[in-house]
Amino acid sequence: MVAFAVGVSAVGGxxxxxxADRALEAELDKRAxxxxxxxxxxxxxxxxxxxxxxxxxxxxxxxxxHARLQRLRSVVPESYIIRSDNTALVxxxxxxxxxxxxxxxxxxxxxxxxxxxxxxxxxxxxxxSLEGRRFKWGFAVLDDRETVFAILLPADYLQPLxxxxxxxxxxxxxxxxxxxxLATVLAASVVQPLERLARVATRIQRGHMQEPxxxxxxxxxxxxxxxxxxxxxxxxxxDEQLRLMLAQVAHEIRNPLEGLELFASAAEETExxxxxxxxxxxxxxxxxxxxxxxxxxxxxxxxxxRAEHASDVRAPIREAVELVEAEMDDRGGTLDLIxxxxxxxxxxxxxxxxxxxxxxxxxAAQASQHVRLDARIENAEVVIAxxxxxxxxxxxxxxxxxxxxxxxxxxxxxxxxxxxxKVAEANGGRVxxxxxxxxxxxxGAEFRLYFGSLEDPPRAIAGPE
Numbered sequence: 242m243v244a245f246a247v248g249v250s251a252v253g254g255x256x257x258x259x260x261a262d263r264a265l266e267a268e269l270d271k272r273a274x275x276x277x278x279x280x281x282x283x284x285x286x287x288x289x290x291x292x293x294x295x296x297x298x299x300x301x302x303x304x305x306x307h308a309r310l311q312r313l314r315s316v317v318p319e320s321y322i323i324r325s326d327n328t329a330l331v332x333x334x335x336x337x338x339x340x341x342x343x344x345x346x347x348x349x350x351x352x353x354x355x356x357x358x359x360x361x362x363x364x365x366x367x368x369x370s371l372e373g374r375r376f377k378w379g380f381a382v383l384d385d386r387e388t389v390f391a392i393l394l395p396a397d398y399l400q401p402l403x404x405x406x407x408x409x410x411x412x413x414x415x416x417x418x419x420x421x422x423l424a425t426v427l428a429a430s431v432v433q434p435l436e437r438l439a440r441v442a443t444r445i446q447r448g449h450m451q452e453p454x455x456x457x458x459x460x461x462x463x464x465x466x467x468x469x470x471x472x473x474x475x476x477x478x479x480d481e482q483l484r485l486m487l488a489q490v491a492h493e494i495r496n497p498l499e500g501l502e503l504f505a506s507a508a509e510e511t512e513x514x515x516x517x518x519x520x521x522x523x524x525x526x527x528x529x530x531x532x533x534x535x536x537x538x539x540x541x542x543x544x545x546x547r548a549e550h551a552s553d554v555r556a557p558i559r560e561a562v563e564l565v566e567a568e569m570d571d572r573g574g575t576l577d578l579i580x581x582x583x584x585x586x587x588x589x590x591x592x593x594x595x596x597x598x599x600x601x602x603x604x605a606a607q608a609s610q611h612v613r614l615d616a617r618i619e620n621a622e623v624v625i626a627x628x629x630x631x632x633x634x635x636x637x638x639x640x641x642x643x644x645x646x647x648x649x650x651x652x653x654x655x656x657x658x659x660x661x662x663k664v665a666e667a668n669g670g671r672v673x674x675x676x677x678x679x680x681x682x683x684x685g686a687e688f689r690l691y692f693g694s695l696e697d698p699p700r701a702i703a704g705p706e
Contacts, residue, residue: 277381287388
């Protein structure tokens with residue numbers, strides 16, 4: 242950061258100084274041309290001075306022209322009228338210093354500029370040093386296109402440029418100091434906390450998750466620290482569920498396997514065809530129970546994707562009702578289904594609706610002989626309400642009823658309602674256990690499954706009303 246700040250300041254300062262130098266140089270060129278041109282146009286004529294010869298310094302033409310050049314000394318320190326051979330005709334100096342015809346060797350250095358002036362009318366030289374100061378020559382040709390009027394113009398803009406250069410150096414130094422301070426602040430408030438969080442992430446990746454993520458100051462870094470703490474707790478919860486699931490899988494599968502082994506051995510030893518058929522039927526029952534257990538565990542462990550298209554949830558509800566209704570008929574129970582005549586459109590997968598509804602119905606059927614399912618649109622949501630008139634959910638389980646492996650039944654892994662919750666959340670919905678006082682006169686329980694509905698479903702999806 243410091244290097245970047247110093248680099249930007251240095252490059253920006255150099256560019257600013259170069260641009261200022263170019264602009265001032267161009268402006269001084271314009272001024273030198275203007276002064277030279279103005280001096281040549283006001284009273285200076287080659288026809289009068291071109292005939293001057295050495296010793297003619299007393300003539301009126303020389304004295305009047307010399308007086309004009311003397312008056313220009315308030316603007317320029319030196320001015321000359323010179324022949325094409327670089328000899329003096331009239332200068333701003335006294336006659337005894339530079340007489341007519343005196344050679345002017347200094348102009349030999351500016352032959353290209355003098356040639357340019359004779360060709361286009363005026364010209365300037367680059368600035369140069371003279372006795373510790375900077376100057377620039379300006380040339381303007383007189384009316385004969387050979388005699389040149391030359392002025393020496395001070396290049397005083399270099400002093401402000403030097404001050405600008407000093408200011409730029411000071412600015413670059415100040416930027417470096419500020420960059421150091423800012424880098425120190427950022428290192429203390431951002432970089433170091435991020436390094437600590439990186440070490441925490443490495444620790445979590447290695448499986449050491451018991452130590453909580455420490456709070457960090459600052460808005461963004463603090464949010465990141467809190468998010469990592471939630472992630473750590475989520476991983477711990479997931480690991481705990483996985484350990485419980487593995488233990489529960491072993492327990493739940495062991496019981497059917499023991500029954501299978503017992504019934505298979507008995508069927509192998511018996512000679513009675515009826516007894517063998519009864520035992521094989523028990524084997525099939527245990528296999529079915531084992532398949533249900535494995536299916537529940539796979540459903541709970543498998544990630545669920547959200548639906549891409551809306552569908553009418555009445556069809557999967559009817560499929561689930563038909564399965565549970567057949568099971569309840571064998572026990573003499575009843576199942577009432579209440580569905581509207583219009584489609585119940587929701588952005589949810591049919592198999593998810595069927596699985597969640599099936600779990601709610603079976604859970605109610607195990608607790609009661611009378612089950613009721615009522616599906617409807619309520620507050621722009623599809624509501625699937627399943628109620629029964631059984632003993633209800635014990636108070637000590639109500640707050641944990643949707644957690645995995647929580648059950649008051651002797652059989653089952655306790656995953657039915659946990660799967661319902663997972664299905665609801667995977668599809669942007671929710672599931673609730675309502676107060677028993679609201680349904681069936683205070684008896685039994687009612688579970689409500691909510692999915693977002695479509696207020697105006699397309700006819701191709703909704704079908705005929």
